[in-house]
Amino acid sequence: MKTTLSDCLSLPVFADAKVLAGEDMTDRPIRYISVLEAAGVDDIDMEGDNPGTLEGYMLVTGFYGIRDDEKAQCQLAEKLAEVGLSALVLHGVGKIIKKVSDALINTCKEKGITLIAVKSSGGSVAAEMIEQVSHKLFYGAGDKFDDNLLTSSIYHLLNFEKYPDFPTAVRAAAEANAFQLVLLSSDLNPVLSIETQWKTTVDRAVMKAREKAVEKRRSIYTMINVDGVVTYWGSATINGQEYYMFVADNNDSYSIDEIIKLADIIELSIGMWKYTPASDSRSEFVKALRRGNVSTAYSRKEDAGIEEVKIISVFVGKSQYPEEILVAMDRYCAENRFVNVQVIERDEIFGILMAGHENCSVSMCAKLYDEIKSIGGVKISHVTGIDGVEGACDAFRLINENTKAASTVFPFKRKFSKYDLSLVAGCNRIQSEGGFIKKMYLKLLDPFLADKSQKGRMLLDTLETFVLDAGMNGSKTSEIMEIHANTVQYRLKKINEMLGVEITGNRVIPGLTVALALNRLEKRDDERRTR
Structure with missing residues (x-):
């Protein structure tokens, strides 16, 4: 049976204990006991812990590091209350802590912590508390299992x-x-x-x-x-x-x-x-999509409870800690009523998002992926706006075949959309086929390569950064290249003059973007060949 705080207080080690705050809450359950000591309140880092983290905890402390600092004791109690601490036990009262302050008692009353004071009686009181309370937690009120x-x-x-x-x-x-x-x-x-x-x-x-x-x-x-x-x-x-x-x-x-x-x-x-659980149809469905196995995906769809028309997006994320992606996705999907089905394999997570109600939209998916890319060390590729099972298979294929190259073309990006991946897919095809089309695109950059001085190389680097990395934003280009904004504007003017066009023109930028992306892929391959 569950053990309450009242059960713990009936133990011999608490014979001389006095409840100073929260007397009306001794019926709450206690599940864990631990010791807490700190040289100061700043040593206790509760940032990121959720409410309820210390629910059911009894913490034993002598306030060694802050025994004479009433304000720090109150601040510590407030921090512990924020994450749900049930009981705070002060041992060595009269020896370590000369007197429990009214401020601490009032703080515990206000914050809902049961405050217990145990007088100093020599010996290791904290160790005895751990031993006796642990025994009570393991064996319950009757000293045997229920x-x-x-x-x-x-x-x-x-x-x-x-x-x-x-x-x-x-x-x-x-x-x-x-x-x-x-x-x-x-x-x-x-x-x-x-x-x-x-x-x-x-x-x-x-x-x-x-x-x-x-x-x-x-x-x-x-x-x-x-x-x-x-x-x-x-x-x-x-x-x-x-x-x-x-x-x-x-x-x-x-x-x-x-x-x-x-x-x-x-x-x-x-x-x-001799029971064997049912197979994980949801994971098998997603894995079939990732492999492009349409027939298997269709065969698993019904068992997995997947409604084809509700599939709105597929994604592949990579991180040293893929669980962080899952936590962020779970929270967002719960708030916005998406359904996410995913698989973790080593440092990679992939899956699908499904609409949980009629208002789930492509733009809401995009916001989710924006949030995920802000997690440190995460790269995520997604294709949003899916047409059924076959469309999901095609989307995974687009991601599988082009994400690595996308990292080369867009080295500063941590989120690749279907537009980024489609551009890279086109460049990959042009590069692999070679011939006249590839030659014509790369010739768009000849004015920079013809200038054998450092100036030509510098202007081409600026153009690549401006178009591929900075989204044609001069301020961001300045930030990435670590040069003054006026320098960026001067170089862009020179680039316009060298090419004989306004590079931001609607008829110029599509071809120029492909040429610059191809150039980066060519440089990558040249580096590989020289290794």
Whole structure:
């Protein structure tokens, strides 16, 4: 059963403790205990943590670094309250902290933290608190696991005569004991979902799990509060394949160790039933699109729950930490009612966006990709405005074949749209075919190459930066090249004179853009040949 703050205060180590604030909140559950010490309030960096991060935490501190600084103590309490701290225990009162200030007590009352003072009695009080509270958290009020949860679950999970299969058995166990079970593929797509209440959704749970970086903590069980539903995340191995598994405690009735025991029993029963989860149809559908396998995509479409007409965009992102892309996408899609289906492979993430309602638009997709490109170290290519399954396959092909070359043509860009990729695709074809067309485009740059002085090279570099990197913006050109804006304007004037045209003219810029892009691809290939 769950352990409350009141249960903890009944332990021997708290015999001389006094609750100074939050006396009316001692019925709240405690799930973790830890020690906090800091040389100053600036050492505690809570930036980026979400509300609820420390929910269920009891923190033990002696305020060693700020024992004489009431203001810093209050600031620390406020920071801890912002991320949901349940209880703050001050040990060594009278020795480390001579007296608990009224300001700190009032801050804790105002911010909803239960403040507990424990007088100094010699010895390692903090260590005793950790030992006794940890024991209470593991074994609960009765110093043993709750027989009802485990015994009842075993009765259903291993009742081979009563139930025809594992999903039926685990549903009966879940309904009898007020829990929920979801198995997910390595891409966090559900392959088995046993839901017994509907306070939130599996998609919301997955979004919260990504925010907590659950992919990096598979070996331990992680508690995540999802819209008031307490979930515990871990992993399970089924037929040699790794899955994610989370158990939701509907009524917040069980300790974390009971849930871990339950998860072990569930994994054991999966093997005894010889159960194999359904394939991850959503991931297989996206992978088929990426490979250009139209027939496989169509065969997986219905099982994946994909409505072809709702596919609005495909994307491929690359990052050292692709989970960051997923977290940003999940948050944006939840706010704007898009549905995202994606796959992570090593440092790459790819997938599709689908319209979740009639107001989802191409421009809204573009805004999402603008947000993603602002994440450090991320490059993303997308094709938005898709015509069904075949259109999605074509879009992935455009991305697959041209993203590397796009990085050469647009080295300062971190987001490539279908317009960038189409330009590069055309240049790739011209370059590979060679002949008259390629020659004619490159001859547009002859005036610069004919000038053997440094001036010709300098003007060509400026033109490339202005057209390909700066979007024909003089100020941005100045910034990229680290030269004065007046210098840019002077060079652009000279370029106009050298070419005999106004380079920003509507009839000039298309051909000039292709010529400059081709020139960059040619330079890349020349460098490769000389290595």
